[in-house]
Amino acid sequence: MTIYDIAKEAGVSASTVSRVVNDKPGVHPLTKEKIEGLLKKYNYSPDETARGLIKQKNRLIGILVADIRNVHYTDGAYAVEKEFARRGYCCIIFNTGSESEEKTEYIQILSQRRVEGVVMIGSTFQTKEVEEAIVRFMPKIPVIMVNGYLKLPNVRGVLADERSGVSALVRLLAEKGHRHLAFVNNCYTPSNRLKIQGFEEELAHQGIEGPALVYDAQTTFESAYEVTKRLMQEHPETDGIVYSVDLLASGGGRALADMGYLVPDQVAYTGIDNSIYAEFSTPKITSLDNKLPELSLMASRFLVDLLEERSVTEKMMVFSSIAERETT
Amino acid sequence: MTIYDIAKEAGVSASTVSRVVNDKPGVHPLTKEKIEGLLKKYNYSPDETARGLIKQKNRLIGILVADIRNVHYTDGAYAVEKEFARRGYCCIIFNTGSESEEKTEYIQILSQRRVEGVVMIGSTFQTKEVEEAIVRFMPKIPVIMVNGYLKLPNVRGVLADERSGVSALVRLLAEKGHRHLAFVNNCYTPSNRLKIQGFEEELAHQGIEGPALVYDAQTTFESAYEVTKRLMQEHPETDGIVYSVDLLASGGGRALADMGYLVPDQVAYTGIDNSIYAEFSTPKITSLDNKLPELSLMASRFLVDLLEERSVTEKMMVFSSIAERETT
DNA sequence: GACAATTTTGCAATCGATTCCAAAAAGTGC
DNA sequence: GCACTTTTTGGAATCGATTGCAAAATTGTC
Numbered sequence: 001m002t003i004y005d006i007a008k009e010a011g012v013s014a015s016t017v018s019r020v021v022n023d024k025p026g027v028h029p030l031t032k033e034k035i036e037g038l039l040k041k042y043n044y045s046p047d048e049t050a051r052g053l054i055k056q057k058n059r060l061i062g063i064l065v066a067d068i069r070n071v072h073y074t075d076g077a078y079a080v081e082k083e084f085a086r087r088g089y090c091c092i093i094f095n096t097g098s099e100s101e102e103k104t105e106y107i108q109i110l111s112q113r114r115v116e117g118v119v120m121i122g123s124t125f126q127t128k129e130v131e132e133a134i135v136r137f138m139p140k141i142p143v144i145m146v147n148g149y150l151k152l153p154n155v156r157g158v159l160a161d162e163r164s165g166v167s168a169l170v171r172l173l174a175e176k177g178h179r180h181l182a183f184v185n186n187c188y189t190p191s192n193r194l195k196i197q198g199f200e201e202e203l204a205h206q207g208i209e210g211p212a213l214v215y216d217a218q219t220t221f222e223s224a225y226e227v228t229k230r231l232m233q234e235h236p237e238t239d240g241i242v243y244s245v246d247l248l249a250s251g252g253g254r255a256l257a258d259m260g261y262l263v264p265d266q267v268a269y270t271g272i273d274n275s276i277y278a279e280f281s282t283p284k285i286t287s288l289d290n291k292l293p294e295l296s297l298m299a300s301r302f303l304v305d306l307l308e309e310r311s312v313t314e315k316m317m318v319f320s321s322i323a324e325r326e327t328t
Numbered sequence: 329m330t331i332y333d334i335a336k337e338a339g340v341s342a343s344t345v346s347r348v349v350n351d352k353p354g355v356h357p358l359t360k361e362k363i364e365g366l367l368k369k370y371n372y373s374p375d376e377t378a379r380g381l382i383k384q385k386n387r388l389i390g391i392l393v394a395d396i397r398n399v400h401y402t403d404g405a406y407a408v409e410k411e412f413a414r415r416g417y418c419c420i421i422f423n424t425g426s427e428s429e430e431k432t433e434y435i436q437i438l439s440q441r442r443v444e445g446v447v448m449i450g451s452t453f454q455t456k457e458v459e460e461a462i463v464r465f466m467p468k469i470p471v472i473m474v475n476g477y478l479k480l481p482n483v484r485g486v487l488a489d490e491r492s493g494v495s496a497l498v499r500l501l502a503e504k505g506h507r508h509l510a511f512v513n514n515c516y517t518p519s520n521r522l523k524i525q526g527f528e529e530e531l532a533h534q535g536i537e538g539p540a541l542v543y544d545a546q547t548t549f550e551s552a553y554e555v556t557k558r559l560m561q562e563h564p565e566t567d568g569i570v571y572s573v574d575l576l577a578s579g580g581g582r583a584l585a586d587m588g589y590l591v592p593d594q595v596a597y598t599g600i601d602n603s604i605y606a607e608f609s610t611p612k613i614t615s616l617d618n619k620l621p622e623l624s625l626m627a628s629r630f631l632v633d634l635l636e637e638r639s640v641t642e643k644m645m646v647f648s649s650i651a652e653r654e655t656t
Numbered sequence: 657g658a659c660a661a662t663t664t665t666g667c668a669a670t671c672g673a674t675t676c677c678a679a680a681a682a683g684t685g686c
Numbered sequence: 687g688c689a690c691t692t693t694t695t696g697g698a699a700t701c702g703a704t705t706g707c708a709a710a711a712t713t714g715t716c
Contacts, residue, residue, distance in 0.1 A: 050672035282610030378702035
């Protein structure tokens with residue numbers, strides 16, 4: 001059912017029907033009534049594709065996420081979708097995976113769809129390859145990065161201040177008397193580098209000397225379990241651990257329990273992200289809340305400002321806060 | 329950069345450029361080479377919107393989910409997106425919320441976008457209102473419901489057999505000697521009704537007489553905690569509980585622990601969905617795995633079959649299995 | 657070099673809307 | 687009833703592609 005079909009049955013031209021559909025003035029009340037009847041009769045609603053073509057605005061937003069199953073990305077994607085749906089946009093979502101090739105590919109696809117804006121959630125998009133892909137395929141489309149940033153004219157960033165957040169975690173541990181601290185890291189993303197930086201800085205602040213203890217683990221419960229055991233064997237004096245993500249903290253906590261340590265008295269530990277893992281592990285894990293949902297919501301608003309061509313700043317910092325639970 | 333711009337610079341017509349872009353025969357090798365050079369130079373890629381308009385196929389799929397933050401929906405949405413991305417489709421996703429009005433609205437929006445197919449994830453879409461909305465706005469668009477079903481010519485369903493799954497849970501409990509069983513329910517969705525049915529049927533099978541004990545709770549950890557306490561006070565003989573979802577089982581487990589019950593010896597319990605809650609609670613919860621990711625993957629394949637007009641059955645049943653852990 | 661066969665190319669219509677401009681219809685005043 | 691204004695309507699171009707058909711260019715054969 002197209003606008004022409006309606007026009008034909010109403011005995012008018014498509015222009016007139018279009019005016020009624022878009023509620024524009026200059027249509028005779030009787031004609032309008034007649035057309036409205038037909039619109040309802042056939043449940044007509046205009047083809048947004050065709051509309052987008054002529055208007056050069058398709059009200060489409062692209063969301064890029066490495067893996068939506070990752071709890072904190074889920075929250076972010078949800079916030080973005082909700083905010084844009086409210087404003088009459090549709091969101092096209094892609095799970096890009098971690099390969100940079102895939103990311104480039106999806107950036108191209110989104111540009112082909114002529115999306116009006118893109119939100120990239122997660123620091124994994126803060127890479128040279130993504131930068132090149134943006135320059136190549138969407139140099140003019142507003143891009144907002146949640147927890148990431150690239151220095152390009154059409155890119156804006158919304159970031160949690162994880163560096164000072166991790167410093168706060170260290171301060172918390174130090175205040176409770178834990179001074180032999182270690183950091184367990186899952187991978188060297190830009191975001192994680194900042195965390196380690198915050199860790200080291202605060203150690204210095206607290207006057208804890210010596211090289212900072214950083215252990216590497218895979219992003220799995222089991223790996224964190226193993227690494228923590230090894231850590232405690234190699235450095236038995238350790239009494240405080242910061243894990244780069246909650247999942248690791250969960251695995252590490254299990255290891256500490258199995259080794260017979262009293263938590264938080266003998267060894268205290270924290271996660272980062274304040275995710276479901278932190279809340280549902282036993283004991284409940286103290287975690288750094290980087291407020292990804294809020295961050296994503298802000299990102300959406302940011303993007304809307306850009307779409308409506310309001311001038312805005314280059315990036316925004318949001319302070320993260322600590323959700324203290326049973327492990328500290 | 330449109331196809332005409334390329335054509336102009338190459339000194340040929342748009343038709344010729346189109347032929348090159350789509351790799352169609354009948355273009356002189358030299359012309360082709362020249363055009364390909366320009367395509368690369370300008371990073372030209374055809375506007376999918378315009379393409380969709382003329383081809384009457386936009387390679388767009390709609391995904392409707394009540395709330396993607398709901399862990400088992402996340403997995404489903406992921407599976408669907410991945411499968412369609414692989415096939416060159418884009419997915420438009422909406423979190424519909426639980427209101428039926430919103431669902432109707434999003435169904436209309438998707439129809440306006442002329443999506444080629446729709447996947448609805450979750451039994452919440454199995455309602456009269458959704459049925460009406462489909463008839464009204466997308467009577468011709470293939471719709472696949474994951475864990476739901478509506479009797480309409482364009483709708484197909486992929487369902488987990490939760491009824492017999494819950495029966496299996498009851499059987500498991502009964503085999504371990506638990507015969508005073510209760511069911512804690514979060515809400516009366518079609519899916520949950522089937523669970524209760526399976527619960528009651530198996531009680532009868534096992535020769536456990538009396539009306540089945542069914543308690544109602546909100547879908548929160550706290551509510552499950554309270555309801556479980558009340559349940560154990562009102563029926564202290566209870567030695568086995570089936571919770572309609574894992575989150576409830578998690579809250580209930582905490583209540584049982586606080587009341588001093590030995591799990592699983594004195595009281596055993598199970599969740600449903602085999603979600604992250606089941607895996608990360610302490611003790612780890614035995615849960616019914618309704619295999620939503622697999623279900624969603626099957627749904628995608630099902631939809632592809634429909635899109636390619638292969639004939640397929642009306643609905644498919646998938647048997648669920650039990651992931652046994654520490655609470656039974 | 658003429659003519660047929662074949663290859664290469666472009667014109668124009670199309671998809672389903674929107675919108676400017678001009679034409680038609682209706683309304684107003686004398 | 688005529689001239690003029692205002693309201694209502696329709697025609698045609700447009701957005702950015704695709705595609706069937708006809709025209710043009712090239713190639714081959716004698």
